[in-house]
Amino acid sequence: MTDPAVIRIEDLVRVYTMGEVEVRALDGLSLSIHPGEFVAVMGPSGSGKSTFMNIVGCLDRPTAGHYFLDGTDVSGLDRDERAEIRNGKIGFVFQAFNLLSRTSAIENVELPLIYAATAHTAKGRADKARHCLEIVGLAGREDHMPSQLSGGQQQRVAIARALINQPKLILADEPTGNLDTRTSREVMAVFQELNERGKTVVLITHESDIAEYARRVVVFRDGKLVEDRQVESRRSAAAKA
Amino acid sequence: MLKFLTILKVGLKAIVRNKLRSTLTALGIIIGVACVIAMIAVGGGAQAAVQQQISSLGTNFLMIFPGAATQSGARLFTGQSTITEDDVVAVRNESPSVAYVSPMARSSAQVVVGNLNWGTSIQGVGVDWPFIRSWNVDRGGFFGDSEVRSAAKVCVLGATVARSLFGDENPVSQTVRIKNFPFKVIGVLESKGGSTMGQDQDDTVVAPYSTVMKLLKRTTKIDMFMASAVSRDAVGEAQAEIEALLRQRHRLGPGQDADFQIRSQQEIAQTADQTSRQMSALLAAIASISLLVGGIGIMNIMLVSVTERTREIGIRMAIGAKGRDILTQFLIEALTLSVAGGALGVALGIATSRFLAWKQQWPIVLAPAAILLAFGFSAAIGIFFGFYPARKASRLDPIDALRYE
Numbered sequence: 162m163t164d165p166a167v168i169r170i171e172d173l174v175r176v177y178t179m180g181e182v183e184v185r186a187l188d189g190l191s192l193s194i195h196p197g198e199f200v201a202v203m204g205p206s207g208s209g210k211s212t213f214m215n216i217v218g219c220l221d222r223p224t225a226g227h228y229f230l231d232g233t234d235v236s237g238l239d240r241d242e243r244a245e246i247r248n249g250k251i252g253f254v255f256q257a258f259n260l261l262s263r264t265s266a267i268e269n270v271e272l273p274l275i276y277a278a279t280a281h282t283a284k285g286r287a288d289k290a291r292h293c294l295e296i297v298g299l300a301g302r303e304d305h306m307p308s309q310l311s312g313g314q315q316q317r318v319a320i321a322r323a324l325i326n327q328p329k330l331i332l333a334d335e336p337t338g339n340l341d342t343r344t345s346r347e348v349m350a351v352f353q354e355l356n357e358r359g360k361t362v363v364l365i366t367h368e369s370d371i372a373e374y375a376r377r378v379v380v381f382r383d384g385k386l387v388e389d390r391q392v393e394s395r396r397s398a399a400a401k402a
Numbered sequence: 403m404l405k406f407l408t409i410l411k412v413g414l415k416a417i418v419r420n421k422l423r424s425t426l427t428a429l430g431i432i433i434g435v436a437c438v439i440a441m442i443a444v445g446g447g448a449q450a451a452v453q454q455q456i457s458s459l460g461t462n463f464l465m466i467f468p469g470a471a472t473q474s475g476a477r478l479f480t481g482q483s484t485i486t487e488d489d490v491v492a493v494r495n496e497s498p499s500v501a502y503v504s505p506m507a508r509s510s511a512q513v514v515v516g517n518l519n520w521g522t523s524i525q526g527v528g529v530d531w532p533f534i535r536s537w538n539v540d541r542g543g544f545f546g547d548s549e550v551r552s553a554a555k556v557c558v559l560g561a562t563v564a565r566s567l568f569g570d571e572n573p574v575s576q577t578v579r580i581k582n583f584p585f586k587v588i589g590v591l592e593s594k595g596g597s598t599m600g601q602d603q604d605d606t607v608v609a610p611y612s613t614v615m616k617l618l619k620r621t622t623k624i625d626m627f628m629a630s631a632v633s634r635d636a637v638g639e640a641q642a643e644i645e646a647l648l649r650q651r652h653r654l655g656p657g658q659d660a661d662f663q664i665r666s667q668q669e670i671a672q673t674a675d676q677t678s679r680q681m682s683a684l685l686a687a688i689a690s691i692s693l694l695v696g697g698i699g700i701m702n703i704m705l706v707s708v709t710e711r712t713r714e715i716g717i718r719m720a721i722g723a724k725g726r727d728i729l730t731q732f733l734i735e736a737l738t739l740s741v742a743g744g745a746l747g748v749a750l751g752i753a754t755s756r757f758l759a760w761k762q763q764w765p766i767v768l769a770p771a772a773i774l775l776a777f778g779f780s781a782a783i784g785i786f787f788g789f790y791p792a793r794k795a796s797r798l799d800p801i802d803a804l805r806y807e
Contacts, residue, residue, distance in 0.1 A: 220720065220801050241724045248722020259717045259804065263419055275408045276722040283408075322721065 166229070167329055167361045168194040168217060173226035175212050175384075186212035187223070188384035194363060196329075199356040201372035202365045204381035210365050211334070213381065217363065218251055218332050219243040231329045248276050252323025256335035258315045260307040260322075267303035270294060270321045277326060293321035297351050313344030320351055324360075331355060331362045337371055349374040350398035374398055409727060413734035416707075427703040428743035430696030431780050435747025436754055437689035438776040439768075443755035445682020446767035452678040453671075455595075462637050463534045463630040466493075466644060467663045484661040489651055490528075490627045496647055499640035501632045504528035505624040507614040513607055514579040515567045522563050524580060524607050526614025527628075534630040542574035542589030545610055553612040557585040561593035561604040578607075583617050585609065637666055693776070696743070697783035704736050704791035715795050716803025725796035732795050736788020737781065744780030748773055 175187040187209045194200050204210050215221035216228060219235055220243070228236040235246055247253070260269045270290035274281045281289070294300055297317040307315050316336060323331055333352065337345035353374060356362050364375055372378050373396045380388035417424045468484040487505055494503045507526035512519045531537075532544055545556050557578065564573045573587045594603040615621050631640035641664050648662055708715070715728055752768060759766045 215801055218720075220804075241726070244719065244722050244724045247720060253720050255720075255804070259713070259720070261714055261717060272718070273721040275405065275412065276718070276724070276727055280405050326722075 166193040166195050167198075167231055168192070168363070169227075169229040170217075171227045171229075173213075173216065173228060174224045175209075175216060175221070176224045185384050187216070189226070190381075190384065190386055192379065192386060192389075194361065196361050197356070197359055199352070199362045199374075199376040200364065201375035201378045202363065202381065203367060203369065203372050203378060205367070207383075208381040209384040210367075210381055212384075214332065214334050214365050217330075218253060219246045244276070245278060248273055249278065249326055250329045252320075252326070252328040252331045254316070254319050254323050254331065254333040254336045256338040258307070258312070258319045258339070260315055260318055262307055265304045265306060266294065266299065266310065266318045266321075267291065269307070269318055270325055272322060273326050289325055290321070293324045294318070296324060296355075297321045311344070312340050313347050316340065316344075316348050317351060320348070320355075324355070329361065331360055333362065333364045335366055336364065337366070337368070345371065346398045353398055370396075405727075406730070409730050410734055413731045414738060416731075416735055417738055420707075423703065424739060427700055428739050428746065430699035431693070431740050431743030431783070432696075432747040432750060434689070434693030434696035435744050435776045435780050436750035437692045438686060438779075439748060439751025439773055440754040440758065441685035441689040442682065442772040442776075443751070443766040443768050444758060444764055445678075445685045446769055446772070447759075447765035449675070449678040449682055450767050451765045452674050455674075462634045463628055463667050464637065464641055464644065465626060465628055465665045465667075466648070467626045467665070469661065469663060484652065485624060485627060485648075487624060489648060490624070492651060493627075493629060493644055493647060497629075497640060497643040499631050499636040499643050500629045502530035502533045503627055503629045504531040504534055505611045505627045507611045507619055507621075507625050509614055509618045511580050511618060513563060513567065515576070518567050520563055520566045522560070522605050522607055524557075524609060524614055524618060526609055526611035526618075528611055530630075531608070531628070534628050537594060538592050539589040540592040541572065542587070544589055550610040550612050553616045554610060555583055555585045555613060555617070556588045557607050557609040558589040558591055559587055560591050560606040560608070562602055563605060563607055564590045580607070580609075581618055641666060690779075693779060693783065696780075697740070697787040700736055700739055700784060701787035701791060703739075704732065704788055705794070707735070708732065708791045708795040711795075712798060712803045712806040715798050716800050716806060719798070719800035720804060728798075729792045729796035732792035733785065733788050736792065737784040740780050740784025740788070744777045744784075747780065748777055751776070 170190055170192045173187050173190040174185065177184045177186055190209070190213065202210055202213060212221070216223050217230075219230070219238070222238075222243075223236050226236065227234055230246065231250060235243070238246065253259075261272070267287060267290045270293050271286040274286045274289065291300075291303060294303060297320050299314060299317055299321065302310065302314065305314075307318070310318065316339075320331075320336075331352070336352070337348055340348060349371065352362050352364065356376075362375075364371070366372055373392060373394075375392060376395060377391050378388070379386060466485065490503050490505045493500055504527050509524045509526070510522065511524050512521050529544070529546055529550060532539065539558060540561070542558070544558060545554065548554075549556050557580070559567075559573055559578075567573070567578065568576065573590055576587050577584050578587055579585070591604070591608065611624060615624065629640060629644060631637040645660070645664060649660060652661055654660060718728060751773070755766045755768055758764050
């Protein structure tokens with residue numbers, strides 16, 4: 162039986178032990194996200210957003226419960242296996258861009274290919290990276306260093322890097338947190354465009370206007386899902402730009 | 403493989419990016435390797451010089467003294483010599499491991515030419531003596547059997563004596579007076595220089611032992627004799643053969659103390675060789691410490707580098723780098739630093755050795771094995787000291803590493 166959902170989470174629990182105190186960051190969370198969805202995850206700080214993001218991104222493992230990514234249970238995988246999943250099935254976009262400094266845009270985009278299961282030649286990597294930079298509208302900036310690019314451009318390089326292995330899922334953690342309103346909209350336009358092309362995007366944000374660019378909004382509170390709604394009047398970042 | 407090459411490139415790029423730091427880090431290894439190579443070269447040179455001095459004495463000869471050797475020293479040789487010319491002849495004829503023998507009669511006297519005189523040792527020797535000592539005649543010739551038989555008044559001068567008494571003149575065919583006897587100079591020995599004990603070996607006069615015994619010492623007994631083995635390896639056998647033969651000839655029962663004593667030049671040589679060997683080992687050990695310090699320098703910088711690049715490691719891990727990939731990357735960095743440092747150190751070490759040889763006139767020996775060893779050691783140090791920081795990097799938790807400021 163094939164599982165149609167990209168992400169299927171069942172009774173996910175994540176408990177952190179800090180000395181004597183146990184913190185239940187996720188407390189029985191269940192959620193499914195299907196291909197082609199654009200989901201914004203919202204919630205106040207401490208609601209479990211980041212823990213959710215770490216587990217969904219295979220950076221962390223749940224204490225209990227199951228997480229099926231693209232039909233496979235990944236909740237029990239070891240470090241190396243999770244690294245492979247992160248490399249092949251997930252594209253990360255971070256709040257702080259997390260590009261390698263003193264490394265050109267194209268080399269930053271190529272980076273995941275270096276660790277990919279299938280080897281690529283230098284030329285193969287460069288071709289793919291150039292294509293991804295084109296998608297995010299940065300053709301011609303291949304050789305710029307991150308320090309020579311604006312915040313919005315850096316984030317688009319990061320998105321291109323997230324795309325290079327053609328992942329099942331784009332996972333964006335507060336991607337506009339370090340950007341002003343205008344650049345935020347530019348970046349959201351890129352996400353919307355990717356979603357229109359069929360990519361599944363999960364966006365974590367605490368700004369409700371950013372969440373309005375998504376198609377579906379889920380809200381966490383105290384490690385539980387408290388709201389799950391479709392966006393009625395979805396904003397289009399491209400139209401207003 | 404392709405992946406490894408790519409990670410290799412990543413590691414190399416990180417080194418090139420931090421040029422000053424990489425150079426300073428490698429400097430520790432450069433100096434360490436250069437030190438080791440220069441010290442081994444100097445030590446090896448000293449050793450070779452000592453060995454050359456020793457072999458100038460002749461390494462395969464034995465000296466056979468009359469009198470017993472006792473540990474207490476209570477019964478020393480006092481009276482008549484117990485070794486006779488017949489013993490020497492018997493050794494020559496019956497010991498297969500002995501190549502040459504020479505009876506010895508030693509004296510010292512003033513050697514007079516005109517109004518010049520020179521006090522020196524007079525060595526009465528046999529005709530085979532030049533072969534035993536591997537000491538050739540520079541000018542003129544050496545005496546033969548007839549001169550020995552007739553106790554002819556001929557002599558061969560050591561280089562120092564010749565220079566002192568005759569200056570630049572050719573002493574051959576001139577006459578010198580030793581204890582008022584006229585001796586005809588028939589040759590001059592080539593110069594041997596100082597012995598390992600610091601004596602001037604050239605300050606001597608050599609004459610037939612029969613002449614020295616009869617005219618200068620007024621005795622019929624030889625003082626001792628020398629024998630050389632057929633080869634360097636046969637010295638032990640020769641010693642055993644001589645001992646057995648003399649014991650038999652002197653009718654010594656088993657367990658009875660010998661009335662003679664055999665000493666080999668090899669024993670002396672071994673002591674001197676060992677001393678210089680220890681010296682060069684000490685030099686190399688001191689130099690190795692600097693190499694070790696260089697290795698710790700690498701470890702230090704790699705640890706700083708890992709901490710500094712925690713964020714980078716986090717990013718790489720988040721996008722799919724495995725612990726192994728990170729480990730490889732940092733190991734390659736450490737290894738490249740140490741190997742590049744090692745290569746430069748080899749060059750610097752050779753240059754330093756050459757410089758010392760030229761400027762200080764020190765004998766140096768650049769052994770390829772030592773160079774390879776120092777280079778290999780530096781690479782091993784890179785792996786050894788690079789491993790801990792690299793493993794630390796590879797074990798970082800990507801979540802923590804990404805959060806690291």
